[in-house]
Amino acid sequence: MDFASLAAQLNAGAILPEVLVTVTLLGVLTIDLVGGRSTSRWTPYLGIAGLLGALGALYYQWGQANPTAFLGEFNADPLSIVFRGLVVIAAAVTIAMSIRYVEQTGTSLGEFIPILLTATLGGMFLSGADELVSLYVALETLSIASYLLTGYMKGDPRSNEAALKYLLIGAASSAVFLYGASLLYGLSGGETRLAAIGAALSTLTPQTASGAVIALVFVAAGIAFKISAVPFHQWTPDVYEGSPTPITAFLSVGSKAAGFALATRVLVVVFPSVLEQWHFLFAALAVLSMVLGNVVALTQTSMKRLLAYSSIGQAGFVILGLVAGTAEGYASMVFYLIVYLFMNLGAFTAVVLFSLRTGTDQISEYAGLYQKDPLLTLGLSLCLLSLGGIPPMAGFFGKLYLFWAGWQAGLYGLVLLGLVTSVVSIYYYVRVVKMMVVKEPQEMSEAVKNYPPVTWSLPGLRALQVGLVVMVLVTSLGGILSNPLFRLANSSITQTPLFQAVPPSIANSRL
């Protein structure tokens, strides 16, 4: 059998975007090895080009007749395409904001970009994995690369400490997830494909169904770690604060999107037989995340920790869409994740820029920034207001759709709690905006008083500026012109076969 017919038989074209990312990864690595450090002037742009190429390949995969590849190991349905796109965009923006950052901290870009691309690859495979083995391998590819990125600043004890905490908690939680996976393998009588496991679990008698609930608890613990839902969130603030800021951005968006892809696929395909139990479990996670994430964020003094707790709270909102269990619920979850990608990356780009110019992340140091750097202030303000859900920003429409879908599904308590906690969240976002904008010149912080003249000519800053402007534009215009994003989110659900069984609206009124 020759290579071409083997590839056709396995439907290998489904992983073309991943192949492009792999080729870019190897290319960057080889060029850096052969050409030395001087090549780091342009290898980041090669990385971004490769990621954009992968995005193009994803676009052409949309609506493929036969999405299953590698004998059911991988699924290229529209759901996985959207999530893979999210991971790819997050990685591209992360590279754009890290060029200057990595150079200024005196470490090498030649290893940074290949490790980041490896994490991207893991996230992409995780979004499409349809079988326990490939799921686990993809999960670990993403995780191990993330540990390395977190500890990338070798001389900085905070980065070391964050990496160690992340590694220990991450490895433990993936072991717990794996224990759940081994139980699933046993309960289904030796199946590893998710669909086959789901079918086998639905034939269990009530006496043996408790096994499925135990497996669910183990698997849910692994998933909740990845999406940093309370009470599996303890690592999040520490890791977000200690890691290099661009990596924090990638973890809070790319890694989290991959986690939600994993959650959606595993919960919908494997656990329909214990639907009530997983809805209850995740509703509890959503309540805890929304309350704790948003309340603890009020007391933070570091911008990175503030965004860490805010991302925990945001994860709670997204879980609401998952728990709704209707087609609209899933579509609103995808829509919110798309919007969240742009606004959170925009906010992080601004934070990276501020720390490049002043060397600090403290919120109090942002006072009076408007006088010195209007573009940065405007970008950060718009993204924070969008995260808080102020109309007419994109974040408002994202939340509106989520809460509407939750209300339609009968989750009245959860939606009301979501509304209350988003009001709380507006307080701490607006506090930062107010500090930047309305302070009198004499109340300026030391960092802002010594603010260097605004210049974009340093190498790598131009890419960061483009990233910031694009993210802010999408965040602010994405609200009014949200129809394309909205249609994308909706069709990613309606065209995916695994949601065909989901009724458009079921009234499961609990909580």
Add this chain to the structure above:
Amino acid sequence: MHLQFFLLLAAALFCIGVYGLINSRSAVRVLMCIELMLNAVNLNLMAFSNFLDPQEIRGQVFTVFVITIAAAEAAVGLAIVLSIYRNRDTVDMERFNLLKW
């Protein structure tokens, strides 16, 4: 031999791993406890594979993947422990307190 014996052994091993994870002060011991948990999973998979799936032995293949990735994870873990030891002269978990809320 019954399948239950294997599962009980694996569950006991997993619990020992979790106990050690919570109670160890040395980062290296935490890493070893994680290996225990992964090996419990391997035992589970091998037992299920032998009793339920002797034709396609998917569980045994899964085990090979788990062992491989556990090795990669341990390598990265020890590298991080090494770099933290260089900076802080300790691997005691309770003295890693630069980051807290």
